Amino acid sequence: MNVGLFIPCYIDQFYPEVGLATVDLLERYGATVEFPEAQTCCGQPMANTGCLDDARPLARKFLDIFSEYEYVVAPSGSCVAMVRKHFHDLVGDDPRLEGVAAKTFELCEFLTDVVGVEQVEGDFPYRVGLHQACHGLRELRLGQPSEIVGEPFNKVSQLLAGMRGIDFVELERTDDCCGFGGTFAVAEEAVSCRMGLDRLADHKQAGAQVIASADMSCLMHLGGLARRQKMPVAIMHVAEILAGRSPEEPVSGKPRSGKCRSDEA
Amino acid sequence: MSHAAAAAEFIADEERTRWHDQAVWYVRQKRDRAAKSLPEWETLRETASQIKQHTLSKLDEYLEEFERNATRQGAEVHWARDADEHNAIVLKLLEQKGTKRVVKSKSMLTEECGLNPFLEKAGIEVIDTDLGERIVQLRNEHPSHIVLPAIHVKKQEVGELFHEKLGTKRGATEADYLTEAARHHLREKLLAAGAGLTGVNFAIAETGGIVVCTNEGNADLGTALPPVHIASMGIEKVIPRLEHLGVFLRLLARSATGQPITSYSSHFHGPREGQEMHVILVDNGRSQQMTEDDLRQSLNCIRCGACLNTCPVYRRSGGHSYHATVPGPIGSVINPARDPARHKSLPFACSLCGSCSDVCPVKIPLHHQLLSLRGKIVDRKLLPASKRWSMKLAAMVLKRSWLYRILGFGARCSLRWLPRFLLYNPLNGWGRQRDLPEPATKSFRQAFRDRNRKPGDK
Numbered sequence: 001m002n003v004g005l006f007i008p009c010y011i012d013q014f015y016p017e018v019g020l021a022t023v024d025l026l027e028r029y030g031a032t033v034e035f036p037e038a039q040t041c042c043g044q045p046m047a048n049t050g051c052l053d054d055a056r057p058l059a060r061k062f063l064d065i066f067s068e069y070e071y072v073v074a075p076s077g078s079c080v081a082m083v084r085k086h087f088h089d090l091v092g093d094d095p096r097l098e099g100v101a102a103k104t105f106e107l108c109e110f111l112t113d114v115v116g117v118e119q120v121e122g123d124f125p126y127r128v129g130l131h132q133a134c135h136g137l138r139e140l141r142l143g144q145p146s147e148i149v150g151e152p153f154n155k156v157s158q159l160l161a162g163m164r165g166i167d168f169v170e171l172e173r174t175d176d177c178c179g180f181g182g183t184f185a186v187a188e189e190a191v192s193c194r195m196g197l198d199r200l201a202d203h204k205q206a207g208a209q210v211i212a213s214a215d216m217s218c219l220m221h222l223g224g225l226a227r228r229q230k231m232p233v234a235i236m237h238v239a240e241i242l243a244g245r246s247p248e249e250p251v252s253g254k255p256r257s258g259k260c261r262s263d264e265a
Numbered sequence: 266m267s268h269a270a271a272a273a274e275f276i277a278d279e280e281r282t283r284w285h286d287q288a289v290w291y292v293r294q295k296r297d298r299a300a301k302s303l304p305e306w307e308t309l310r311e312t313a314s315q316i317k318q319h320t321l322s323k324l325d326e327y328l329e330e331f332e333r334n335a336t337r338q339g340a341e342v343h344w345a346r347d348a349d350e351h352n353a354i355v356l357k358l359l360e361q362k363g364t365k366r367v368v369k370s371k372s373m374l375t376e377e378c379g380l381n382p383f384l385e386k387a388g389i390e391v392i393d394t395d396l397g398e399r400i401v402q403l404r405n406e407h408p409s410h411i412v413l414p415a416i417h418v419k420k421q422e423v424g425e426l427f428h429e430k431l432g433t434k435r436g437a438t439e440a441d442y443l444t445e446a447a448r449h450h451l452r453e454k455l456l457a458a459g460a461g462l463t464g465v466n467f468a469i470a471e472t473g474g475i476v477v478c479t480n481e482g483n484a485d486l487g488t489a490l491p492p493v494h495i496a497s498m499g500i501e502k503v504i505p506r507l508e509h510l511g512v513f514l515r516l517l518a519r520s521a522t523g524q525p526i527t528s529y530s531s532h533f534h535g536p537r538e539g540q541e542m543h544v545i546l547v548d549n550g551r552s553q554q555m556t557e558d559d560l561r562q563s564l565n566c567i568r569c570g571a572c573l574n575t576c577p578v579y580r581r582s583g584g585h586s587y588h589a590t591v592p593g594p595i596g597s598v599i600n601p602a603r604d605p606a607r608h609k610s611l612p613f614a615c616s617l618c619g620s621c622s623d624v625c626p627v628k629i630p631l632h633h634q635l636l637s638l639r640g641k642i643v644d645r646k647l648l649p650a651s652k653r654w655s656m657k658l659a660a661m662v663l664k665r666s667w668l669y670r671i672l673g674f675g676a677r678c679s680l681r682w683l684p685r686f687l688l689y690n691p692l693n694g695w696g697r698q699r700d701l702p703e704p705a706t707k708s709f710r711q712a713f714r715d716r717n718r719k720p721g722d723k
């Protein structure tokens with residue numbers, strides 16, 4: 001399995017641990033992982049603001065970079081939804097789009113649907129509040145949203161359920177939005193933060209030690225609020241948990257130290 | 266005022282915001298239980314959506330069929346191009362009868378047309394007979410929700426209002442007592458009315474009948490007593506056949522309030538003896554909406570309010586923050602679709618969570634429509650310049666991998682070394698309540714290179 005790894009720009013810059021955990025996990029299941037260096041961003045921030053003309057060249061660039069790979073995998077439901085569901089509004093005329101859209105997967109669904117993983121084994125003896133990121137849930141259907149009547153399923157919690165000692169806490173609202181929403185987080189700051197604080201309160205009443213999600217953007221928002229509130233809760237991407245990291249280690253939501261390094265040219 | 270600014274004002278009252286969110290969420294939970302009681306729920310939604318799509322594709326034919334059959338039943342059918350025409354028709358009908366007092370059961374269409382102030386200016390008293398609507402009418406406000414017009418008003422506030430306007434005991438908050446008082450008050454108005462106005466939930470082309478759904482029976486009383494019944498409907502309310510009605514009735518009340526069916530689903534087939542019945546078919550921007558492929562489906566709407574109840578933004582900003590007759594996700598679609606300049610902030614009053622699309626009983630892809638409306642706002646140059654330019658700038662950087670790498674490094678460093686007061690200032694909308702992410706020492710791309718350079722070193 002030859003995987004072209006797509007790492008959203010903010011994970012590249014702020015949360016390298018999430019990218020590394022993704023690589024570890026993919027390699028554990030036999031994938032050869034390449035990270036094409038020319039990549040930057042799928043264009044979602046522009047497209048979601050309605051600036052299609054600005055997003056278009058980035059979508060085109062994405063196709064240039066990734067059309068050669070057997071699979072494209074990203075640890076972000078939101079960015080994958082952009083490629084699969086919204087690129088046709090931008091580069092619908094590009095003959096490569098159909099192929100790329102069909103082979104681009106969010107990490108968890110890649111593991112369950114392509115690799116055929118039932119559960120990931122490991123240890124994670126913590127009480128976990130699973131935050132369902134909306135785009136993964138409602139665009140990619142990584143799980144059954146609470147609005148839909150039908151058999152419940154959830155690819156993210158299914159994978160996590162194999163971790164020994166994991167204890168999912170019971171949230172009052174299983175999939176209410178956290179309020180990140182890209183530029184919404186700033187444009188509608190008051191609503192966005194109210195939504196996030198309400199989510200944090202739900203995780204708190206449920207007794208979560210760790211808030212986990214398959215989308216780092218939600219966690220950047222929730223983590224930012226939690227830090228300001230000095231709320232004692234760890235924030236982790238699902239990839240980090242599945243790759244065997246513990247909240248005690250340097251993981252995405254933790255303070256860091258050391259000197260800032262630039263990229264080698 | 267933009268939605269964001271109005272929402273911020275609402276949210277400043279933390280206690281009320283929490284109360285509002287919970288009150289509305291409670292209705293969403295009731296909807297969930299009701300929906301889950303029907304294993305065929307998703308099939309019903311799909312069927313309803315297809316019936317609506319089919320109807321819209323032949324709307325002209327079905328409306329004419331409805332007109333023929335309604336006329337045959339003895340009703341008089343009128344066509345109104347817009348709100349003004351609609352209001353003028355109503356006024357003319359009332360003037361012909363010399364009517365000075367009318368009662369009205371719930372109708373979002375007449376709200377949309379601004380009928381109440383129009384008639385009041387002409388010296389006609391209009392009394393809303395739906396309890397929630399009467400409450401907002403007495404408060405001199407507009408409904409904040411399309412099904413629960415007074416959801417933003419607390420019991421205590423109703424008590425004070427009724428004490429002042431209807432003479433109930435000071436400090437009374439018991440729902441039974443207050444409802445009883447309203448009932449007496451409305452009964453008098455109903456008896457004195459010269460005409461009864463209603464909305465229309467469904468108009469059946471095949472039979473020429475109309476169906477009005479209420480929980481209080483006020484539409485029945487309001488049409489049974491006065492000598493004239495005027496029913497106003499948007500042209501999208503028509504359905505082809507009687508057998509389709511069941512699909513919608515099963516979805517409507519369950520989606521709206523979690524009831525299996527509204528307490529009253531009243532069918533009107535022409536006037537009763539000695540009465541006049543008028544049906545006004547109103548366009549008011551709907552046929553224009555039909556011409557836009559990406560927005561047409563919003564005409565499926567049966568005004569159940571479920572998308573409002575599920576919307577995390579609506580719940581925390583209140584209906585009035587939308588400054589429109591119809592608030593919430595569906596309001597954020599139809600208002601800017603008709604008047605983008607006036608409602609330009611509404612498509613952005615949304616985190617794109619998609620819950621509305623999944624809850625909608627007629628499967629309108631609301632959040633995708635909101636997204637496509639954002640594009641239209643940009644095309645019309647209605648996006649604030651700051652947003653427009655920040656997007657242009659970001660795209661300019663992201664197109665160039667080298668520039669992106671340098672600036673990414675810059676951002677990580679400055680986040681680390683800049684003093685807090687420079688990072689967290691009023692210009693930083695992110696940082697007012699949130700910390701910025703703790704910057705990593707090196708980017709993922711660098712970490713990945715390092716890792717692969719020294720195999721085994723993780």
Ligand code: SF4
Binds near residue numbers: 520566568569572627
């Ligand atoms: S858009 Fe759908 S959910 Fe919203 S009010 Fe209309 S029918 Fe109900």
